[in-house]
Amino acid sequence: MARLNRPMLAGALVGLWAGVAFAVEPPIRVGVLAYRGGDHANAAWEPTVRYLAERFPGRGAEMVPLDLPGMDAAVQARSIDFVLTNTGNYVELEARHGVTRIATLHSSRAGESGAAIGSVLIVRADRTDIRAVSDLKGRTVMAVDPDAFGGFQVAWAAMLAAGVDPYQDLKELRFSGFPVDRVVFAVRDGGADAGVLRACVLEELAAEGRVDPSRFRVLDPRTAPGFDCALSTELYPDWPLARLASTPEELAKAVVVALFQMPGDHPAAKAGGYEGWTVPLDYQPVHALFRSLRIGPYRYLREVSLIDVAREHWYWLALAALALLWWAIHSLRVEHLIKVRTAELRAANRDLVHEMAERRRAEETARERQKEMDHVARLSILGEMASNLAHELNQPLGAIANYARGCTRRLEAGTVESDQLAGITRAIAEQAERAGEIIARIREFVRKRAARLEPMGLNDAVRTATCLCEGRARSGGIPITLTLADDLPPVLGDRVQIEQVVLNLVKNALDAMEERPRGREGVTVRTARDGAGRVEVAVTDRGHGLSDEARARLFDPFFTTKPGGMGLGLSICRTIVESHGGHLWATDNPEGGAVMRFVLPVATEEQRTGEQRHAG
Template identity: 80%
Template sequence: MVPRSALRVLIAAVVLTVCHPVGATSASMSPPLPPIRVAVLAYRGGDHANAVWEPTIRYLAGRFPDRGAEMVPLDLPGMEEAVQGRTVDFVLTNTGNYVELEARHGIARIATLQSSRTGTSGASVGSALIVRADRADIRDLADLKGRTVLASDPDAFGGFQVAWGEMVKAGIDPYRDLKELRFSGFPLDRIAFAVRDGDSDVGVLRACLLEELAAEGRIDPGRFRVLAPKAPPGFGCSVSTDLYPDWPLARLASTPETLAKAVAVALFQMPANDPAAAAGGYAGWTVPLDYQPVHALFRSLRIGPYRYLRELSLVDIAREHWQWLAVAALALLWWAIHSLRVEHLIKVRTAELHAANRGLRHEMAERRRAEEVARERQKDMDHIARLSILGEMASNLAHELNQPLGAISNYARGCTRRLEAGTGDPAQLAGATRAIAEQAERAGQIIARIRNFVRKRAPQPEPMDVNDGVHAAVALCEGQARTDSAAITLSLAGDLPPVLADRVQIEQVILNLVKNALDAMADTKPGGAGDAVRVVSIRTGRDREGRVEVAVADRGHGLAADAKARLFEPFFTTKPGGMGLGLSICRTIVEAHGGHLWASDNPGGGTVMRFVLPATTEEHRDDR
């Protein structure tokens, strides 16, 4: 067997020979190449897909600077449409969807994702059937009869089809033996919430999603239990089924072979510690694995490329049992009647499935429209949150403006008195007018900062220095700090790379965290000279993964355990007059930028709020 490293070197040599033949020059007169388009299955929604897979697409763009790369997040119907219309070059999708697209449209896998949780077999895709931990009446798969089961989509591989196969092994037909089989669509997160809230008895999740939701702090893992758990060697997640190969990256039949080879080589050469692999939660890419177990599953369920096995005809039965026809004339009549009945039932069931699919597509379209409305409302909530912050700081901002305005008034009165007394020295009057101009500019800068902060506009991501955002936010809340007899200390790293972010939104996050820190110390007694108890410390730096980190620490009373668990829930607040939207909006903004926001205890007393943002690569900045 050829070692994997030698195989990668051989492939790289072939691609380099094809892409850069001897005598070729880089100064070609050919038109610019279009970007490499990669369709990605967004099984947890577009935002999650962007956060997980956008770094991988940026990695490919960096390896192909002459054309770049772009991601197209799609659901299952959108994936089918994109492949059929050939609007993309590659697809990154779940295992089951790949097998169907391979059979219908001839796509071919060029690499297989190597998950960081892969077991010793190399497989890492399965299903976890979850119930609430307090449901003592559901202990095994046999207890699913007469229950309500919620999955994501009939065509979702880890989200339904793998669990379907396991139910069949246990003697359960999900379309006949359950009280109700429902499909929620993407994202899969809502399935865990439905089980937690009692809206469904059992939920089908893609393997490791339960652990991901727990790590994100969105669920309490102690409230769930996995049915019929298995322990595949080397696999680190709870699972109820066998494991199958992970997601493949496949090329369309229309994608040039030289481009496919070059992309495969680029992925094989990705280091295991690359930021793209860290964001995607995988350890790299490997040569395409054997997907025959998936074909065996689909064949047993008669789905995907094997749907035709559901339709039985008299000709097929006669061809299979011709040797018995001579001695089974009466049996032939019985089989004919039976076949007609089965065919009728299949047609009825197929019609019902088509009707259900049409209803699901309509429902998914309505949900997409609802998500658009929700995004617009989120923008409005961001704007309202900024206005709320400034409303609470109104008196301090008024004090900030009164200082330059009072100085302007005093200088103007002084000039007037000198002119009326006839003692006005031109040099003194010039100095006074310059001071008036300086104070007017100061007032104008304060007003400009406020206007830029509250202006309602669409997000405008651009490379920015996080330290500039810290200074801008601190400038808006210095007045409140002085009023509260508090100090704001800065410890800003000078070698930070820029981040790709909307400047106003990042300033909103920092300002909200600083204001919360000041409010948390409102009941703290101010210290004497040299002993400032009310101190807000702001620090910037880089974490172990190279991301830019911002930490805002206070010396207040800290957070109780129950408050810390619900800190980022909408409308939850520890302030008597708070709306409970600030931290929820802050986390939404940070996660939309591919980062993460969390809280921890301050060793010196109080709370530390931290968030990280991915650094902008040199290639991305050059493209802009």
């Protein structure tokens, strides 16, 4: 560009262009950003455009005042040849439409570096509650336009540096639109707490006599060498003159030469407030600003891709992948163990069924050898044994099946956890042991062995039995309420048999309420001490109640009111209670339904002491 400053070469180029120009060629059209409105733009830049018209008499030149959207539309439509706009708008036009800067304005107020574009944040002088940019949180701030470089974007970066995000931390962020004068008047009149201006606008308005600068205060003021306007931010290169990609290179060179030859005291320079034109400055600081704000050509940085996330968080993703792999291996191992345990349980069940079948065959062979007078007795023993076995094994085997199905569903859904799985397998083992205990007691009954009586807490037996009914109660929408006395003494009994009694009574109560409307009071299990010093258990339902026939035959073997029922449950319950020295009976519930009650004697001190010695 130094060679272009030589007067002889510059004059030759201008003369050459003037010689080849034709009168029919259209005038040179210069789009100018009218940041303070069309009148101000005409006053400031019309002399510069007239200067170009004088240098190109064969074509002439004309100015086109534009706002930011209009500037973009004009460049896209190629309805202008050159643009004279703010620094930020140029960077966007460069990235979007390929415009190229050919000269930079040298403002009369520029600093030593030639930079002259910055922002100033102003408040009213009497606003003592706002002293710094950081005080703007929760305030109303006005700027001219989100795409205005000095009028917002430079101040945006300054606010972020002060810890204030204008899009999140302000009470309201308003944009007045061009001209920028509206921002000053809004702050002065109390329409906004603070305003963002391009540097030197406040001084221009004061010079025009439109505002009193003493009524305003600058937030976080700073100075720049050679720059005499109020400032709140860093300075950036001044406005560039750029040519469109469709503008002929020869014309661009001639325009540059003409502008470089303009004297510093030319009326056009004085009207525009500049001292001349210089070679294009470095606009990398503007790119760095836009990159930090993720705007303009760097708007794509706001869109974070999966690759970006993986690159930034690869360590945690690797840990997650290892954890997922461990979980998958652990799940496969647990599933294998479940299958093995299930197969073992099935084999045990088959052995049990086979043992039962063998026992039946042995008993049938023995019956054939007995006389007719023993036939009825043996048949009764066999029937009682089979009925007890079938009835009592129904609950633990059903519980085992339910736990196994629940475990299978969790495995299939992939939601199983080791703690849950351990709990389920322990429950299956407990129920299997329970079934084994029942079988052992049935065997003892056949051999006429006594039940194992020991001091036990009746409340514990009630809780254990009702737990087995909770799943069915929830599915039927029938709540089970436990009202258990805290001061119950222990009773002497067989825990499994007492639990079976409670289980049968609660199950019958749930059966009685299946056809009742939902939402009514459910089943209540209550324990207390009666007046005779015994412990009482009462199971209350709000079902259909007892008919006269049912009340008369309630405890008869094989009598039932349920389709498919065996009619042995209450008979067995009464046998168990009476074998423990207690009594089982039924009464009507005054509120509808029935109440099944049984009482058991309290364990004596001697019985408790003997059990403790045995345990020791």
